[in-house]
């Protein structure tokens with residue numbers, strides 16, 4: 471959602487006649503779109519603002535605005551502490567950017583806008599500078615009514631506000647006309663979506679968007695296990711465009727920790743939901759978020775998380791050590807796990823998960839997967855994209871496929887974080903000339919993982 475917010479800023483500014491500068495030194499306006507989901511991200515913001523103080527001294531006419539979650543969280547106090555910041559704009563006030571700029575430029579004001587509209591998402595679909603035409607994210611719900619005890623999001627994104635189903639469908643329709651093959655529906659708890667007029671839910675929305683001609687892939691993120699209904703499972707299974715990939719944050723495998731986190735489900739309920747989903751959607755790739763070393767997490771609690779990972783066998787896990795956040799319940803609790811202990815637990819969990827992913831990805835060797843090309847791989851050798859099950863797939867011997875191309879790729883190698891294969895056309899060429907090996911010859915043991923260090927999963931607003 472932060473990435474989409476960045477595109478919203480660019481779109482609104484383009485309407486005002488702004489163009490992107492190639493460096494901060496050249497810019498007349500600098501916006502920092504900030505994240506406060508973990509302490510480290512927040513500290514990076516302050517480092518960056520500190521470095522921009524010098525630039526402001528050298529270029530006094532440059533306007534510097536702090537936007538996003540840190541802006542929402544800190545509000546006026548940012549302006550008090552940081553005299554070189556010209557304005558603060560919270561997550562619920564993005565559309566106010568043009569008027570804020572006028573106040574700064576014409577009235578010499580230092581505004582701070584951080585409120586939320588109570589009932590609905592304020593959103594101008596036409597004013598989003600989309601990065602690529604073939605893949606588009608659409609906000610359907612913003613904010614969160616849960617109060618997980620570790621999470622600052624309800625403070626930085628406010629309470630749930632929904633868009634109307636027909637507005638989302640119209641936006642999806644327009645994006646497909648403009649070339650979108652894949653649409654991702656976004657919300658902090660996207661499966662809590664309810665049309666404010668009709669009460670339609672995410673299952674209805676999947677049916678409606680999934681029926682639009684030309685759409686090849688439909689996904690949604692982030693789901694809360696508590697809001698997953700049987701209707702929604704059925705809608706996923708019945709809608710061909712819905713991809714067999716789902717991000718379903720679990721956070722811990724221990725009931726005691728889940729209770730302290732106020733996650734509103736128990737381990738057995740989560741596992742039941744996984745079984746229902748896998749029954750309904752063959753080949754479903756699940757990814758999740760895990761917090762390690764939450765206050766009070768015992769060795770047994772941690773072992774329960776490891777055993778849950780072994781039981782579910784996620785295709786991807788975003789794992790972090792617990793990060794205390796302002797204005798959260800857990801901040802006040804005694805935290806008796808030392809940083810080295812927390813890091814050691816995280817390393818064990820990551821090692822286990824890498825083994826699971828290696829096994830799951832090797833099991834895909836020999837299969838043919840449809841890949842939506844995104845660009846080149848990290849070493850810029852091969853065209854690279856995502857399968858419907860959201861795996862990174864690098865295409866050996868192929869480096870000129872334009873982003874947005876859909877190709878069928880026969881998987882030859884499975885690595886922990888990516889797959890490697892060839893298009894079917896290449897396969898045929900190879901069969902007619904076995905000697906002209908055109909890409910990745912070699913030995914399984916010594917090959918590097920071309921997708922290593924690239925996150926496998928989808929971007930997530932939880933952690």
Ligand code: SF4
Pocket residue numbers: 614615616617618621622623624658659694931932933
């Ligand atoms: S973790 Fe997710 S569900 Fe819980 S409060 Fe944060 S955004 Fe809401």
